[in-house]
Amino acid sequence: xxxxxxxxxxxxxxxxxxxxxxxxxxxxxxxxxxxxxxxxxxxxxxxxxxxxxxxxxxxxxxxxxxxxxxxxxxxxxxxxxxxxxxxxxxxxxxxxxxxxxxxxxxxxxxxxxxxxxxxxxxxxxxxxxxxxxxxxxxxxxxxxxxxxxxxxxxxxxxxxxxxxxxxxxxxxxxxxxxxxxxxxxxxxxxxxxxxxxxxxxxxxxxxxxxxxxxxxxxxxxxxxxxxxxxxxxxxxxxxxxxxxxxxxxxxxxxxxxxxxxxxxxxxxxxxxxxxxxxxxxxxxxxxxxxxxxxxxxxxxxxxxxxxxxxxxx
Amino acid sequence: xxxxxxxxxxxxxxxxxxxxxxxxxxxxxxxxxxxxxxxxxxxxxxxxxxxxxxxxxxxxxxxxxxxxxxxxxxxxxxxxxxxxxxxxxxxxxxxxxxxxxxxxxxxxxxxxxxxxxxxxxxxxxxxxxxxxxxxxxxxxxxxxxxxxxxxxxxxxxxxxxxxxxxxxxxxxxxxxxxxxxxxxxxxxxxxxxxxxxxxxxxxxxxxxxxxxxxxxxxxxxxxxxxxxxxxxxxxxxxxxxxxxxxxxxxxxxxxxxxxxxxxxxxxxxxxxxxxxxxxxxxxxxxxxx
Numbered sequence: 108x109x110x111x112x113x114x115x116x117x118x119x120x121x122x123x124x125x126x127x128x129x130x131x132x133x134x135x136x137x138x139x140x141x142x143x144x145x146x147x148x149x150x151x152x153x154x155x156x157x158x159x160x161x162x163x164x165x166x167x168x169x170x171x172x173x174x175x176x177x178x179x180x181x182x183x184x185x186x187x188x189x190x191x192x193x194x195x196x197x198x199x200x201x202x203x204x205x206x207x208x209x210x211x212x213x214x215x216x217x218x219x220x221x222x223x224x225x226x227x228x229x230x231x232x233x234x235x236x237x238x239x240x241x242x243x244x245x246x247x248x249x250x251x252x253x254x255x256x257x258x259x260x261x262x263x264x265x266x267x268x269x270x271x272x273x274x275x276x277x278x279x280x281x282x283x284x285x286x287x288x289x290x291x292x293x294x295x296x297x298x299x300x301x302x303x304x305x306x307x308x309x310x311x312x313x314x315x316x317x318x319x320x321x322x323x324x325x326x327x328x329x330x331x332x333x334x335x336x337x338x339x340x341x342x343x344x345x346x347x348x349x350x351x352x353x354x355x356x357x358x359x360x361x362x363x364x365x366x367x368x369x370x371x372x373x374x375x376x377x378x379x380x381x382x383x384x385x386x387x388x389x390x391x392x393x394x395x396x397x398x399x400x401x402x403x404x405x406x407x408x409x410x411x412x413x414x415x416x417x418x419x420x
Numbered sequence: 421x422x423x424x425x426x427x428x429x430x431x432x433x434x435x436x437x438x439x440x441x442x443x444x445x446x447x448x449x450x451x452x453x454x455x456x457x458x459x460x461x462x463x464x465x466x467x468x469x470x471x472x473x474x475x476x477x478x479x480x481x482x483x484x485x486x487x488x489x490x491x492x493x494x495x496x497x498x499x500x501x502x503x504x505x506x507x508x509x510x511x512x513x514x515x516x517x518x519x520x521x522x523x524x525x526x527x528x529x530x531x532x533x534x535x536x537x538x539x540x541x542x543x544x545x546x547x548x549x550x551x552x553x554x555x556x557x558x559x560x561x562x563x564x565x566x567x568x569x570x571x572x573x574x575x576x577x578x579x580x581x582x583x584x585x586x587x588x589x590x591x592x593x594x595x596x597x598x599x600x601x602x603x604x605x606x607x608x609x610x611x612x613x614x615x616x617x618x619x620x621x622x623x624x625x626x627x628x629x630x631x632x633x634x635x636x637x638x639x640x641x642x643x644x645x646x647x648x649x650x651x652x653x654x655x656x657x658x659x660x661x662x663x664x665x666x667x668x669x670x671x672x673x674x675x676x677x678x679x680x681x682x683x684x685x686x687x688x689x690x691x692x693x694x695x696x697x698x699x700x701x702x703x704x705x706x707x708x709x
Contacts (some may be wrong), residue, residue, distance in 0.1 A: 118551075122551065122552050125552045133568065244693070245693055248689060250664075250689065252671075253685035253689045256674065256678075260674065260678050260682060271675075357557075358557035359558075359559050362652070365651070366671075376560060377563055380563045380564060381567055383567070388564060391560070395556075396555055396560075403555070
């Protein structure tokens with residue numbers, strides 16, 4: 108098991124290096140001079156030349172790559188040209204906001220989709236199964252910006268129960284917690300459907316196993332069969348999927364963040380990308396990939412803890 | 421999956437008709453098929469159905485953008501007829517999404533077949549590359565590619581392929597690994613067929629069950645992604661009528677003119693629901709035979 112994790116950590120390292128090279132080269136070899144891209148289309152030739160000299164852009168690519176990596180490793184993420192502050196001053200704050208939103212959504216999402224998935228999967232093809240399944244397909248099919256528009260129209264414009272923006276400032280007279288209701292609901296609508304289907308599929312498969320049939324035939328209470336025999340076995344695969352959602356959540360919250368003007372990480376990357384703010388894009392992308400890869404390792408760990416057949420091999 | 425019975429027996433068309441007739445047994449699948457066909461018809465007959473030119477500004481109506489008897493779905497902030505733009509927008513999305521999925525499938529199937537059929541170092545190399553690409557969150561990759569190379573149909577398709585092809589390759593690889601051990605592959609090898617023939621004629625048609633379901637789901641998901649990019653302002657360049665882009669333009673005025681955002685949102689949601697219901701119906705059928 109230790110060897111397995113040493114291997115996964117090595118994989119993580121290789122992936123991070125590869126991704127850092129890809130991102131660096133992507134930004135490097137796109138049409139246009141880097142200094143020109145930073146200064147914008149109206150900069151004079153002299154200005155471009157000065158900035159090129161200042162940033163050391165006239166040196167070979169690989170030297171600059173290693174310099175950049177060296178800087179990253181010492182914790183210097185560079186200076187943001189759009190937000191006019193060191194990247195370190197903004198990126199962790201934004202990441203924190205997004206993590207908070209993701210954590211709230213995750214904490215509701217997991218029990219909700221587990222319960223719905225088990226209910227649907229315990230009697231395959233039953234009425235409850237069909238209605239939960241169809242409903243979950245429908246909610247997953249609605250893009251987040253669309254459910255944002257629908258919910259905002261109902262609860263903000265027509266009813267006036269909730270704030271339309273979630274800027275995390277109480278200036279508008281809405282307490283902070285009310286600003287989380289709509290963003291979290293939108294995230295839940297989009298993700299829960301998928302997770303319910305995963306739990307359901309796993310549950311359906313477990314319910315066909317001989318030990319379940321035996322448990323039912325020996326007269327055990329159906330509820331006991333579900334919770335004692337089926338549930339734990341059915342949750343092995345979904346737990347991995349749940350953990351992988353953390354990665355999707357953190358980066359794909361960008362849509363919700365835009366819809367509700369939430370000061371988050373994804374929105375920061377989008378704003379930086381639109382303004383060609385390279386320091387923020389590079390740092391943001393690397394952090395996003397790091398989160399993605401490390402949640403995969405955590406997912407494997409969860410899988411091993413839950414599945415004794417793998418643990419003791 | 422019908423590995424033993426198929427061998428692409430003469431009429432591929434017949435097999436398709438059979439599949440479609442089976443769909444009648446799945447009410448959800450039928451609803452999905454109905455919605456998808458509805459939008460396809462709308463897209464095909466867009467020039468006939470749309471009451472106005474989608475890019476024409478109605479200057480006389482600029483003071484009153486709300487839905488009215490002349491403009492059923494109202495006008496957008498540039499005074500263009502919303503109904504016409506939604507009708508033409510169906511054409512945009514139903515051209516770009518299948519095109520993107522098609523290219524991704526071409527690349528993904530080729531890579532997956534190669535990796536699954538040859539195994540060895542080809543497989544190891546491809547798995548490595550696949551894992552690295554899959555570790556980059558799609559939306560981040562989209563944002564970087566589109567902002568760097570500019571929004572256009574070609575760039576959109578390249579970005580989609582880069583993201584979807586590894587996933588498709590992984591799916592096809594898994595199925596190929598299983599199918600390459602089957603008797604009909606051994607028989608083809610003994611007949612002296614080439615590797616290319618075996619991969620394309622023997623293995624690929626037998627992998628179609630899960631692939632058709634994935635194709636439907638992926639088309640729906642791609643439509644969402646195109647909508648999201650449009651909403652984020654990274655979609656197709658104006659004035660192309662694009663549902664996500666329409667929401668992007670109208671969203672700031674949700675309070676005064678909700679119709680500008682709501683109608684395109686209903687359009688895109690219904691189309692994706694259609695594809696996903698269809699996929700569910702297909703899955704039910706493929707489980708049966």
